[in-house]
Amino acid sequence: MLNSGADKQTPQDILELMRRIARRDRQAFADLFLLVAPKVKGHLMRLGASPSAAEELAQEVMISIWRKAEMFDETKSAPMTWIFVIARNLRIDSLRRERSATTYGSQPPETEDHVTASPSEVVDAHDRERRISSAMGELSSDQRELIRRSFFEDEPHIAIAASLGLPLGTVKSRIRLALKKLRLCLEDLK
Amino acid sequence: MIGAPQHHPSVETLTAFAAGTQRAGFDFVTAAHVNMCAQCQRHVAALEYVGGAGIAEGAAVEVDAHSLSHALNRLDIPPKAPQPAYSIEDILRKAKRRWVAPGIWVAKVETPHATEDRVYMLGAAPGAVTAKHTHEGPEFTHILSGALQDDGVIYRAGDFSERGSDHMHRPSAYGDEPCICLFATNGPLKAQDFISRLAFMVAGV
Numbered sequence: 001m002l003n004s005g006a007d008k009q010t011p012q013d014i015l016e017l018m019r020r021i022a023r024r025d026r027q028a029f030a031d032l033f034l035l036v037a038p039k040v041k042g043h044l045m046r047l048g049a050s051p052s053a054a055e056e057l058a059q060e061v062m063i064s065i066w067r068k069a070e071m072f073d074e075t076k077s078a079p080m081t082w083i084f085v086i087a088r089n090l091r092i093d094s095l096r097r098e099r100s101a102t103t104y105g106s107q108p109p110e111t112e113d114h115v116t117a118s119p120s121e122v123v124d125a126h127d128r129e130r131r132i133s134s135a136m137g138e139l140s141s142d143q144r145e146l147i148r149r150s151f152f153e154d155e156p157h158i159a160i161a162a163s164l165g166l167p168l169g170t171v172k173s174r175i176r177l178a179l180k181k182l183r184l185c186l187e188d189l190k
Numbered sequence: 191m192i193g194a195p196q197h198h199p200s201v202e203t204l205t206a207f208a209a210g211t212q213r214a215g216f217d218f219v220t221a222a223h224v225n226m227c228a229q230c231q232r233h234v235a236a237l238e239y240v241g242g243a244g245i246a247e248g249a250a251v252e253v254d255a256h257s258l259s260h261a262l263n264r265l266d267i268p269p270k271a272p273q274p275a276y277s278i279e280d281i282l283r284k285a286k287r288r289w290v291a292p293g294i295w296v297a298k299v300e301t302p303h304a305t306e307d308r309v310y311m312l313g314a315a316p317g318a319v320t321a322k323h324t325h326e327g328p329e330f331t332h333i334l335s336g337a338l339q340d341d342g343v344i345y346r347a348g349d350f351s352e353r354g355s356d357h358m359h360r361p362s363a364y365g366d367e368p369c370i371c372l373f374a375t376n377g378p379l380k381a382q383d384f385i386s387r388l389a390f391m392v393a394g395v
Binding site: 026029030033034037038039040041042043045046047051054055058059062063066067077078079080081082083084085087088089091092096136147179 | 201202205208209210211214235238239240241242243244245246248249250251252253254257258260261262264265269
């Protein structure tokens with residue numbers, strides 16, 4: 001069984017692995033796989049995927065990372081952000097593939113069109129991430145948990161309320177409050 | 191070049207968009223706005239960072255014992271040809287326009303992934319008033335060109351508006367240019383008067 005140690009790794013380690021993968025380094029891929037695949041599988045299961053579907057999709061995410069590694073631009077996003085976008089898009093594709101061959105919606109990262117952002121508008125990605133990180137850090141752990149569960153786990157408010165044993169109104173107002181804090185930080189990015 | 195949009199999706203909507211948990215029809219209309227709005231692109235990028243942090247901080251689940259060797263074996267297999275991905279512009283260009291009232295046409299946008307969502311474009315000649323209507327769920331609107339007046343607010347090209355359910359309104363084209371907007375609703379529109387109902391039904395919105 002393969003266990004993850006991603007929490008023991010620094011983002012710098014993952015960045016270094018990404019650079020080596022872009023140079024077609026298979027050992028770096030294997031190292032990243034052990035770190036990241038179990039995390040991606042856990043993430044997909046929190047979004048409602050069955051263990052077998054999450055396993056299969058996590059595998060696809062890792063293969064996609066290998067294929068697209070040269071397109072990863074470390075000046076634009078953190079490795080985990082980029083991996084999140086790949087996982088999100090593959091998940092949307094797999095959900096939609098069941099119904100149709102057409103795909104649309106969020107653009108895959110390599111074709112993302114930033115034509116409307118003039119150079120003066122481009123916020124340094126690292127600065128942005130620092131700010132978002134600190135905004136998330138300022139939220140209480142309760143608020144972070146609520147945001148994560150309501151948006152990144154696709155769980156309706158009513159289910160969250162039931163599992164926390166809180167009235168629905170309380171959950172809704174706490175989520176709103178947490179989002180308000182996050183929004184204040186996002187407004188700074190205007 | 192149009193000015194930067196003044197009306198944007200809510201933080202909740204942008205979060206669901208960034209998370210990939212939004213329903214396909216609403217996702218489509220949100221994407222139409224985000225693709226041309228630098229500010230929302232920055233917000234979505236920031237939320238994607240939160241998503242990445244969520245993966246890193248979240249609990250890991252063991253992968254199968256053979257998972258890594260299986261992946262390593264696949265590295266040299268060339269990828270299958272990707273399915274054709276249509277751009278929003280392509281999809282909108284294909285939508286068939288039907289006149290439903292003097293100065294007003296609608297074009298249903300096919301959303302095979304979400305049959306319960308209705309996505310359509312509406313074109314209104316200058317000054318044309320749409321049928322007074324309500325809807326069961328939320329309504330998202332993205333202005334593609336021209337300007338729309340709704341409840342005293344003027345939405346210009348690039349602007350986005352979110353309406354809750356059961357909100358009765360009657361948007362109209364504003365200014366001297368035709369207005370074209372993209373809508374997503376949950377379920378069919380419920381027009382107030384019989385003729386409009388008939389027109390909506392014929393157009394399949």
